[in-house]
Amino acid sequence: MVTAQAVINLPALVANYQYLKKYCDNRPLIAVVKGEAYGHGVVEVSAALSMADMLAVARIEEAVEIREAGITTPILLLEGCYCDEDLHIAAKYDFQVVIHHQFQVDQFKSLNLPKAIKVWLKLDTGMHRIGIHPNEAESVIQTIEKSTNLDGTLNYLSHFSCADELDSDVTVNQIKTFRKITQQRSGLKSIANSAGILFWPDSHFDMARTGIALYGVSPAENYSGKELGLTAVMTIKSRLIAIRQHEANEPVGYGQIWHSHEATKIGVIAFGYGDGYPRLAPEGTPIWLNGRLVPIVGRVSMDMITVDLGSDCDDQIGDEVELWGSRLPIEVVAKAIGTIPYELTIKLTKRVVRQYISI
Numbered sequence: 001m002v003t004a005q006a007v008i009n010l011p012a013l014v015a016n017y018q019y020l021k022k023y024c025d026n027r028p029l030i031a032v033v034k035g036e037a038y039g040h041g042v043v044e045v046s047a048a049l050s051m052a053d054m055l056a057v058a059r060i061e062e063a064v065e066i067r068e069a070g071i072t073t074p075i076l077l078l079e080g081c082y083c084d085e086d087l088h089i090a091a092k093y094d095f096q097v098v099i100h101h102q103f104q105v106d107q108f109k110s111l112n113l114p115k116a117i118k119v120w121l122k123l124d125t126g127m128h129r130i131g132i133h134p135n136e137a138e139s140v141i142q143t144i145e146k147s148t149n150l151d152g153t154l155n156y157l158s159h160f161s162c163a164d165e166l167d168s169d170v171t172v173n174q175i176k177t178f179r180k181i182t183q184q185r186s187g188l189k190s191i192a193n194s195a196g197i198l199f200w201p202d203s204h205f206d207m208a209r210t211g212i213a214l215y216g217v218s219p220a221e222n223y224s225g226k227e228l229g230l231t232a233v234m235t236i237k238s239r240l241i242a243i244r245q246h247e248a249n250e251p252v253g254y255g256q257i258w259h260s261h262e263a264t265k266i267g268v269i270a271f272g273y274g275d276g277y278p279r280l281a282p283e284g285t286p287i288w289l290n291g292r293l294v295p296i297v298g299r300v301s302m303d304m305i306t307v308d309l310g311s312d313c314d315d316q317i318g319d320e321v322e323l324w325g326s327r328l329p330i331e332v333v334a335k336a337i338g339t340i341p342y343e344l345t346i347k348l349t350k351r352v353v354r355q356y357i358s359i
Ligand SMILES: *Cc1c(COP(=O)(O)O)cnc(C)c1O
Pocket: 032, 034, 078, 159, 192, 193, 194, 195, 209, 210, 211, 212, 213, 219
């Protein structure tokens, strides 16, 4: 019997892609599948998104894995290449690359690639992490455009730092800066992430990039994916593997950090930090069981989580629990733990059996 499993709803993934694309007036939409498609499985997700205009990943190894699986959708390397060999691989597999730093400009112009490649220039409009400074854009653009390694027109992208903060003017200013640098130039322009798509219509430009929303999750706190018209793609299930009678004042688990006030029943769930559930999840973090939410008590251990079932429960060993997903929104769980949904899905370990609902 499989205990810990991640059910991945591929029809919901496709529906979310199509919904988000409509949100952008049916303009081309990039599906971000970095980090094993946010923990959902990069090959399965990329294959299911056969209608996607483009896929995007962070590392070249991720892109090679997608191509080797026989998927021919255009792929963008969000941080580009770091050595000559990577650029040759990009040319061979037809990857589109980002250039975000002067060293990548120098590398690009010094090489003689067997085949020209498509390039996106990353501009720093306020994130101040990677990207070319607006003052340096002009000279960098000229250098890249002169290179015979460039296929077609240079494209432009940038990234938001605060698009999930709906009352911040940072995003408005980033859009302004991006527009100022790029408006006189041909080539595609892209700045919106999921929060941009859903909350900042002025940010859509030619092509938006969706990661978290594609998986049915809200990019902003205080909303659920459902409220935004999305459907949860991942549901994490496991089972009760023990139920024990617990007396008043008895502790439970490592460090004995929790003691019962009164007699109750403790349920033990087959899931733990060895599956990717945060060890620091505090007392009270909810888990769905038989139509209600039960609170975590005691410390999350590697393979098990303990919950307070209440003294008059009629749960049975083997009953299914949901740690997050279609019945318990991941946004609620992330908030209780003090993290964001991205971290929960991406940290799931290999031990959690992936089960795909096919399209
Ligand atoms: C990860 C990433 C995205 C997707 O962000 P979401 O918030 O998940 O939609 C978009 N663009 C870049 C450059 C990224 O690194």
